[in-house]
Amino acid sequence: MKYVLAIDQGTTSTRAILFDTNLTPVFTAQEEFQQIFPHSGWVEHKADDLWQTTLRTCRQVIEQAGGSAADIISIGITNQRETTVVWDAKTGEAIYNAIVWQDRRTSDLCRTLTGAGHAEMFQDRTGLLVDPYFSATKLKWVLDNVEGARARAQRGELLFGTVDSFLIWQLTEGRVHATDATNAARTMLYDIRKGRWSQTICDLLEIPMNMLPTVKDSADDFGSTSLLGADLPIRGVAGDQQAATVGQACFEPGMLKSTYGTGCFALLNTGDVPVASKNRLLTTIAYQLDGKPTYALEGSIFVAGAVVQWLRDGLKIIQSAGETQNLAENADPTQSVVMVPAFTGLGAPYWSPDSRGAIFGLTRNSGPAEFAKAALESVGYQTRDLIDAMRADWQQHATGSGGEAVLRVDGGMSASDWTMQFLADITNAPVDRPRVLETTALGVAWLAGMKMGALPDQAEFAKNWALERRFAPEMQAEERAAKYGRWQQAVQSTLTY
Numbered sequence: 001m002k003y004v005l006a007i008d009q010g011t012t013s014t015r016a017i018l019f020d021t022n023l024t025p026v027f028t029a030q031e032e033f034q035q036i037f038p039h040s041g042w043v044e045h046k047a048d049d050l051w052q053t054t055l056r057t058c059r060q061v062i063e064q065a066g067g068s069a070a071d072i073i074s075i076g077i078t079n080q081r082e083t084t085v086v087w088d089a090k091t092g093e094a095i096y097n098a099i100v101w102q103d104r105r106t107s108d109l110c111r112t113l114t115g116a117g118h119a120e121m122f123q124d125r126t127g128l129l130v131d132p133y134f135s136a137t138k139l140k141w142v143l144d145n146v147e148g149a150r151a152r153a154q155r156g157e158l159l160f161g162t163v164d165s166f167l168i169w170q171l172t173e174g175r176v177h178a179t180d181a182t183n184a185a186r187t188m189l190y191d192i193r194k195g196r197w198s199q200t201i202c203d204l205l206e207i208p209m210n211m212l213p214t215v216k217d218s219a220d221d222f223g224s225t226s227l228l229g230a231d232l233p234i235r236g237v238a239g240d241q242q243a244a245t246v247g248q249a250c251f252e253p254g255m256l257k258s259t260y261g262t263g264c265f266a267l268l269n270t271g272d273v274p275v276a277s278k279n280r281l282l283t284t285i286a287y288q289l290d291g292k293p294t295y296a297l298e299g300s301i302f303v304a305g306a307v308v309q310w311l312r313d314g315l316k317i318i319q320s321a322g323e324t325q326n327l328a329e330n331a332d333p334t335q336s337v338v339m340v341p342a343f344t345g346l347g348a349p350y351w352s353p354d355s356r357g358a359i360f361g362l363t364r365n366s367g368p369a370e371f372a373k374a375a376l377e378s379v380g381y382q383t384r385d386l387i388d389a390m391r392a393d394w395q396q397h398a399t400g401s402g403g404e405a406v407l408r409v410d411g412g413m414s415a416s417d418w419t420m421q422f423l424a425d426i427t428n429a430p431v432d433r434p435r436v437l438e439t440t441a442l443g444v445a446w447l448a449g450m451k452m453g454a455l456p457d458q459a460e461f462a463k464n465w466a467l468e469r470r471f472a473p474e475m476q477a478e479e480r481a482a483k484y485g486r487w488q489q490a491v492q493s494t495l496t497y
């Protein structure tokens, strides 16, 4: 049997998955690694943990498949995005821990950049809002705070990369320093229209451009590795949310996917047009094939499944995530408890880093069931915020009817039927859950296998997308408006600007 190996290097764990040539996942290995919180709002990973868990999980799946690496046609890498690594160009050793996308240490610097009038320039070039979320200010922080870093970078002794780049460098033993356009688009250093690193931004942030990786297509030649038992080509690379967009076959303008993991990330394909958002969404690259970028509007929510983890690990009112279903079904329908899970600030469309969570509408009878229901509903409300913003941005650009807006969902939390039904109800749009929920790994496996000519082309791949269940909106318009109104009121009162 022949396989494609997908590496999914995520925020809390690394997974290696072997797909057969029908794109069925057949073997999986997964390893969690340490989360480091040195100060409030700081989040780091040991770069070597990201690499070692990658190497180990890859070796484990190959072992599971009978040990023959020669059966692997190609490798694809998908990754937590924005997370920033700076490493020694000779040894590959990181000079500082990986600074994770959730890290807020550069919020003052971002405020200064915005205050100095640079926000528009950043949005024009990169499609992004100036926020600590992205790599640029994290890289500047390393250059400013690790002794001798900037001088060493200027001498060409240090390299920068997002996690994909770091792993490619390690896998190819230093031969390839590259990334793909989707990852580059998350750095806040890349001009998404011109398709090259922005000299203006690098000058402003004093980032030596010689430390930046070469930017390639999402299906491209990223070298090969001989560390897994055979010489294996790396041919697919994409940031995890973009890989999920590909895995969901959202190839037509107007198609929309939303992934529900720890956070939630919705991407709307806008075709070859980089739509500038007027509603505080991000403009990004969904994928780049044959040198041609396909753009997307993205809404990023920092807390989705994480609110369920909080019910389990913080409040301890459930033992497993699945229990929320039963609790929500049995909640008192006369209560209107609203939870705003702004644990680490609010992402799109509010971008309020200093907001904190709040609960409204408690009565003496509010208990675990009402809390669980409010937690699941908060995910639906936040998605509605994004979709309203997307619709507003998209309507100005889309021509023709565009058809019915359908939301394709995936990620761990999309297993929750109750949440998916509420999502359909509150957005007033059908929610489609596919049979394969491993869309992130699937997307990059397809990119890597297709590049080798071993998997179907884009049209054929899109045809194979299969629906498991459609959730159709059932809620009455009046109830929807009343509920969403309460959410809007609640969220407004947590904003700090």
Ligand SMILES: Nc1ncnc2c1ncn2[C@@H]1O[C@H](COP(=O)(O)OP(=O)(O)O)[C@@H](O)[C@H]1O
Binding pocket: 010, 011, 012, 013, 260, 261, 262, 263, 304, 305, 306, 307, 308, 309, 321, 322, 323, 324, 325, 411, 412, 413, 414, 415, 416
């Ligand atoms: N049945 C469920 N109901 C509600 N939430 C769930 C359910 N199953 C998983 N989750 C949530 O989904 C998240 C895990 O999804 P996953 O896609 O593995 O996330 P990540 O890739 O971000 O680690 C967890 O936050 C968990 O609380």
Ligand SMILES: O=P(O)(O)OC[C@H](O)CO
Binding pocket: 009, 010, 011, 012, 079, 080, 081, 082, 101, 239, 240, 241, 261, 262, 263
């Ligand atoms: O690793 P995940 O699945 O939490 O995804 C993280 C996103 O890429 C951050 O932008």
